[in-house]
Amino acid sequence: MAxxxxxxxxxxxPEAARVELDRLLASGDLFRYNAPCDAPVTLMERxxxxxxxxxxxxxxxxxxxxxxxxxxxxxxxxxxxxxIPAFTFxxxxxxxxxxxxxxxxxxxxxxxxxxxxxxxxxAATADAILVSHMRGHTxxxxxxxxLCEARxxxxxxxxxxxxxxxxxxxxxxTLGRVGCFSFQSYKLVNGGEGGILxxxxxxxxxxxxxxxxxxxxxxxxxxxxxxxxxxFGRWQNRLPLYNTRMSNLSAAVIRPQxxxxxxxxxxxxxxxxxxxAMLEASPWMSVPRPLPGEERAPDSIQFNLVGMTDxxxxxxxxxxxxxxxxxxxxxxxxxxxxxxxxxQFLPAESGATRADxxxxxxxxxxxxxxxxxxxxxxxxxxxxxxxLTRAAAEAARAYGT
Ligand SMILES: *Cc1c(COP(=O)(O)O)cnc(C)c1O
Numbered sequence: 001m002a003x004x005x006x007x008x009x010x011x012x013x014p015e016a017a018r019v020e021l022d023r024l025l026a027s028g029d030l031f032r033y034n035a036p037c038d039a040p041v042t043l044m045e046r047x048x049x050x051x052x053x054x055x056x057x058x059x060x061x062x063x064x065x066x067x068x069x070x071x072x073x074x075x076x077x078x079x080x081x082x083x084i085p086a087f088t089f090x091x092x093x094x095x096x097x098x099x100x101x102x103x104x105x106x107x108x109x110x111x112x113x114x115x116x117x118x119x120x121x122x123a124a125t126a127d128a129i130l131v132s133h134m135r136g137h138t139x140x141x142x143x144x145x146x147l148c149e150a151r152x153x154x155x156x157x158x159x160x161x162x163x164x165x166x167x168x169x170x171x172x173x174t175l176g177r178v179g180c181f182s183f184q185s186y187k188l189v190n191g192g193e194g195g196i197l198x199x200x201x202x203x204x205x206x207x208x209x210x211x212x213x214x215x216x217x218x219x220x221x222x223x224x225x226x227x228x229x230x231x232f233g234r235w236q237n238r239l240p241l242y243n244t245r246m247s248n249l250s251a252a253v254i255r256p257q258x259x260x261x262x263x264x265x266x267x268x269x270x271x272x273x274x275x276x277a278m279l280e281a282s283p284w285m286s287v288p289r290p291l292p293g294e295e296r297a298p299d300s301i302q303f304n305l306v307g308m309t310d311x312x313x314x315x316x317x318x319x320x321x322x323x324x325x326x327x328x329x330x331x332x333x334x335x336x337x338x339x340x341x342x343x344q345f346l347p348a349e350s351g352a353t354r355a356d357x358x359x360x361x362x363x364x365x366x367x368x369x370x371x372x373x374x375x376x377x378x379x380x381x382x383x384x385x386x387x388l389t390r391a392a393a394e395a396a397r398a399y400g401t
Pocket of ligand 1: 088092134181
């Protein structure tokens with residue numbers, strides 16, 4: 001079915017990447033620290049920092065590696081309590097565990113954002129907050145910044161799904177001490193794999209760069225300013241290496257996509273709002289609104305099924321799938337990596353039982369996720385909207401709700 005292919009396949013990579021890839025393959029120059037300066041990874045870091053308006057950027061193998069290195073670079077003590085949303089991807093609590101810290105889960109409500117009361121209560125004993133803007137839904141950044149400032153603790157942003165999102169005109173990923181982004185294939189910029197962190201903090205980025213694998217004096221190839229050179233000098237030989245760098249091949253694929261970000265953000269928002277208006281017209285579906293001050297950059301849509309039993313939810317997913325639209329209900333598919341009860345590697349102090357996190361637990365059983373590639377046309381979105389609306393009505397009718 002045409003809709004199925006269009007809605008679920010990847011976008012092609014801009015043609016300009018091929019010329020650069022050919023050049024790299026012909027020269028064999030794939031390692032970021034081979035050339036004396038201006039390697040594709042270094043140029044990409046500079047371009048990404050400029051796009052975000054951040055002072056420094058460090059490209060690494062994944063957003064998960066960027067999160068892990070951020071925590072290590074902040075030098076949090078072993079066992080530090082790091083608040084994370086209970087609604088996020090398994091990589092987020094994993095990064096905290098790998099950094100020898102304890103993730104403490106904060107309940108999320110039916111808008112997919114942090115519950116303010118639970119956040120305030122748990123912030124009282126937190127050593128850091130790692131806010132994951134899950135699926136690009138921004139939690140109240142003013143409250144988060146206020147809580148972190150009051151306790152003097154760092155805010156780390158997992159902005160993997162938030163490239164291009166604004167909060168009162170400021171770029172998400174630049175509000176905390178450090179912001180992390182992903183170039184994994186399902187994100188706005190597709191590098192296959194890859195991640196990047198942005199920060200204005202020279203000390204933090206120097207520590208992260210050395211641990212990422214800038215061994216010996218490779219850091220000089222980052223074209224450091226005076227602050228960064230001083231920070232690198234202080235940390236030379238004093239940190240263990242994880243060797244989780246980005247290769248020039250990934251940078252070559254990523255760079256020509258960066259100038260497309262503003263277009264992709266605008267198209268994604270237009271597509272999302274068009275489809276959201278259609279779904280809102282159904283009595284069975286509700287689409288959470290952005291917060292005041294939030295300008296979203298969605299590349300997928302989330303909505304809640306309302307007034308349905310578990311059986312009806314499953315019937316809806318089956319009917320939509322049969323008509324060519326894949327829907328994921330986070331809490332209803334086996335071993336879903338976004339359902340906190342599957343993070344069985346967490347210690348008891350994380351507070352990760354359904355009883356600890358009642359709002360998230362309820363939300364995950366009704367929250368639907370549909371991919372929405374930027375290139376979809378309005379007629380294709382109309383078709384997706386019609387399929388979802390019909391599937392919801394049929395599921396509810398079949399079971400007599
Ligand atoms: C994809 C994603 C990650 C992990 O990104 P990788 O680059 O695959 O490590 C982390 N957090 C969120 C919210 C994500 O969507």
